[in-house]
Amino acid sequence: MKRTALYKKHVELGAKMVPFAGFEMPVSYSGIKDEHMAVRNDVGLFDVSHMGEFVLKGKDAEACLQWICSNDIARMKNMQCQYNCMPNEQGGIVDDLIVYKWDNSEYNLVVNAANIQKDFDWIMGQIQAKGFDVDLSDISDELALIAVQGPKAMELLSGLTELALDDIPYYFFNAGKIAGVEDVVISNTGYTGSGGFELYVWNKDAEALWDALIKAGESVGVKPCGLAARDTLRLEKGFCLYGNDIDDHSSPIEAGLGWITKFTKDFVHAEYHKDLKAGGIKRKLVGFKLEDRGVPRKDYPVESEAGEEIGVVTSGTQSPVLNEAIGLAYVSLEHSKVDSVIYVIARNKRLKARVVALPFV
Amino acid sequence: MNIPENLKYSKEHEWVRVDGDIAYVGITDFAQSELGDIVFVEIDTVGDTIDADEIFGTIEAVKTVSDLFMPVGGEVLELNDKLEDDPELVNTDPYGDGWLIKVKMTDASQLDHLMDASAYGEMINA
Numbered sequence: 001m002k003r004t005a006l007y008k009k010h011v012e013l014g015a016k017m018v019p020f021a022g023f024e025m026p027v028s029y030s031g032i033k034d035e036h037m038a039v040r041n042d043v044g045l046f047d048v049s050h051m052g053e054f055v056l057k058g059k060d061a062e063a064c065l066q067w068i069c070s071n072d073i074a075r076m077k078n079m080q081c082q083y084n085c086m087p088n089e090q091g092g093i094v095d096d097l098i099v100y101k102w103d104n105s106e107y108n109l110v111v112n113a114a115n116i117q118k119d120f121d122w123i124m125g126q127i128q129a130k131g132f133d134v135d136l137s138d139i140s141d142e143l144a145l146i147a148v149q150g151p152k153a154m155e156l157l158s159g160l161t162e163l164a165l166d167d168i169p170y171y172f173f174n175a176g177k178i179a180g181v182e183d184v185v186i187s188n189t190g191y192t193g194s195g196g197f198e199l200y201v202w203n204k205d206a207e208a209l210w211d212a213l214i215k216a217g218e219s220v221g222v223k224p225c226g227l228a229a230r231d232t233l234r235l236e237k238g239f240c241l242y243g244n245d246i247d248d249h250s251s252p253i254e255a256g257l258g259w260i261t262k263f264t265k266d267f268v269h270a271e272y273h274k275d276l277k278a279g280g281i282k283r284k285l286v287g288f289k290l291e292d293r294g295v296p297r298k299d300y301p302v303e304s305e306a307g308e309e310i311g312v313v314t315s316g317t318q319s320p321v322l323n324e325a326i327g328l329a330y331v332s333l334e335h336s337k338v339d340s341v342i343y344v345i346a347r348n349k350r351l352k353a354r355v356v357a358l359p360f361v
Numbered sequence: 362m363n364i365p366e367n368l369k370y371s372k373e374h375e376w377v378r379v380d381g382d383i384a385y386v387g388i389t390d391f392a393q394s395e396l397g398d399i400v401f402v403e404i405d406t407v408g409d410t411i412d413a414d415e416i417f418g419t420i421e422a423v424k425t426v427s428d429l430f431m432p433v434g435g436e437v438l439e440l441n442d443k444l445e446d447d448p449e450l451v452n453t454d455p456y457g458d459g460w461l462i463k464v465k466m467t468d469a470s471q472l473d474h475l476m477d478a479s480a481y482g483e484m485i486n487a
Contacts, residue, residue: 016394031452032398032423228397228424295400295421318400318423325400347419347426 004049005144005206013224020227021113023050028226035229036320039194040361043150044225045213048198049206052116053143054109054123058134061105068126069099070252070273072262076101081171081187083260085252086122087268092248093255095119096240098189100173108185112242116140126268144206146199148213149233152220153196157186160216165197179212181205192230193237193359232317235326238287238358244298245285245314245328253277254330255285256358283311284336287358289324290344292351296327301345302353310335313344321361331355362485363390365456369472370481371432373414376456382469384433387460388420391485393452396422401448402440404429404462410436413471417462420451433471435464 002023010017015026026047028035038044056064065073069084076082080101086094095115100108111119120138127134148157158165160179163186168174173187178199185200201209214222231241240246240255252261253276263274290296296316304310316327327344335342340355368376374392378385393399404418411417413434420427440462443450451459466472476484 016397027424028397232423293401293403295423295426297426318421320423 002050004047005203006047006049006146006210009207009210010047010224015224015226018227021050023113025050026224026226028228029224032226032228032232033320035223035225036232038221038223039150039192039225039229039233040321041151042221042223043148043152043156043196043217044192044223044229045210045217046147046149046225046230047144047210048147048230049144050113051145052111052113052119052138052140053145053200054111054120055137055139056107056109056123056134057105058132059105060132060134061107064127064130064132064134065099065107066265067130067132067267068123069097070257070262070267071099071260072265073099073101074265077172078103079172079174081173081189083171085246085257085260086119087252087270087273088122088248089269090248091251091269091272093242093246093250093252094122094248096242096246096257100185100187110145114243142203144201144203146201146206146210146213147190147192147196148199149190149192149196149225150194152222156213156217156220156222157197160212161186168197179209179216181209181212184209191239192233193239193361194233232320235315235317235328236319236321236359236361238328238360240285240328241315250285250330251276251281254281254283281333283330283332285314285328285330286336286355287326287328287360288342288344288353288355289326289360290351290353292349292353293325294344294346294349294351295325296329296344296346296351296353302329302331303343303345303350304335305341305343310342319360326360327353362394362482363456364478364482366478368456369432369475369477371430371475372484373430373432374485375430375432377432377472377475378460379469379472382466383438384435384464384466385460386432386462386464387455388429388451389481390455393455393459396420396425396427398423399448399451402444402451402461404437404440406437407440407462408437410434410467413474429461431464432475433464433466434468435466438463438465
């Protein structure tokens with residue numbers, strides 16, 4: 001089991017640690033709801049150092065990314081980030097990721113912890129098959145990643161750096177000195193839907209940066225937050241989680257990721273997704289709320305009123321903000337319209353649910 | 362981890378407080394901390410007579426769902442109706458206001474199969 005550079009900090013802060021994607025990670029500190037509401041109302045700190053980071057350099061870097069990614073890399077400006085997925089050759093998704101562009105010949109890729117080796121091998125395979133002139137390296141084990149999320153993130157960070165954070169628009173990044181730590185990459189990104197920044201820092205400096213963030217955050221009510229709150233936060237916003245809502249067998253078109261799937265350029269297996277988009281999909285990822293009491297969980301079957309199996313739940317929880325049970329499910333197209341009544345089979349109970357528009361919050 | 366001396370414990374992390382032939386049942390401090398924020402407790406077995414180790418309800422937390430098992434057999438006389446509005450009592454006061462059910466025991470000798478506080482503490486490595 002691997003540990004992040006911040007492992008000792010979590011233990012000192014009394015976090016409950018669990019195994020996740022090969023890492024011992026903090027799942028919660030003060031409680032999921034407490035952490036969740038801290039991020040929605042104030043600010044929370046997350047150690048997400050388990051995420052993978054690759055460097056892609058070389059004269060074909062842009063062409064390589066255009067081929068392996070679904071979104072249009074050519075539209076990116078320098079110092080911009082872009083949400084993406086990497087389609088596989090079977091109609092599914094290898095992983096979802098964020099691409100950071102330094103310039104036309106140098107990019108960073110941020111990938112899911114559970115997929116680091118799979119992604120690296122996949123990208124290498126594509127580089128070799130297409131003969132791209134690029135170098136790919138995996139720097140995941142050297143980098144820590146701290147997400148500072150919530151409406152008071154800017155207030156917390158602005159006292160710690162001379163970087164003009166106001167000048168970093170949504171999904172852009174910069175690099176510089178934060179809390180005395182040099183060479184920090186800071187991006188206006190995150191997966192909570194409450195705004196904030198993500199800070200990439202070398203492992204040796206991670207503890208110093210974390211301590212400075214906790215200290216500076218005292219006056220704005222900062223709370224350390226775990227993976228459980230990260231999950232409820234992203235789900236309230238309807239953001240997909242790889243391994244739950246998207247996987248090797250789901251098309252971005254079915255998953256509501258058409259907005260990052262651009263057919264203005266060619267990419268791996270593009271024709272298949274183009275046909276899906278044109279010819280109509282058979283199933284679609286939708287948001288739903290339970291009307292009966294219960295909590296939906298991944299893999300619970302979904303039925304129509306008549307009792308026909310029409311899909312499956314991919315994520316579910318009790319929303320801390322709404323205090324209602326919410327979830328994402330793949331359902332057949334005819335049941336995917338907002339307001340459709342569906343039934344979630346929760347163990348031995350059949351719970352009435354209704355398809356709703358995303359985000360939930 | 363809080364493990365009161367005066368209670369009996371099951372391997373399914375329930376506690377029992379005995380009062381004559383009546384048993385109060387709840388989940389342990391360890392169990393509530395493993396489950397995390399509890400969303401609701403679903404028990405629709407009031408009036409039923411249920412054997413030891415059988416399911417009497419379920420408990421839904423934000424992250425997971427778990428069955429509740431009878432530590433001793435008996436008739437479920439009542440459930441803690443405070444949990445309807447305040448399920449988080451199970452988190453904040455698992456041995457007190459967060460109790461789950463009151464049971465009329467069929468056979469009080471079944472209590473002998475349960476653990477005392479030190480044995481339970483050993484089981485969870487407290």
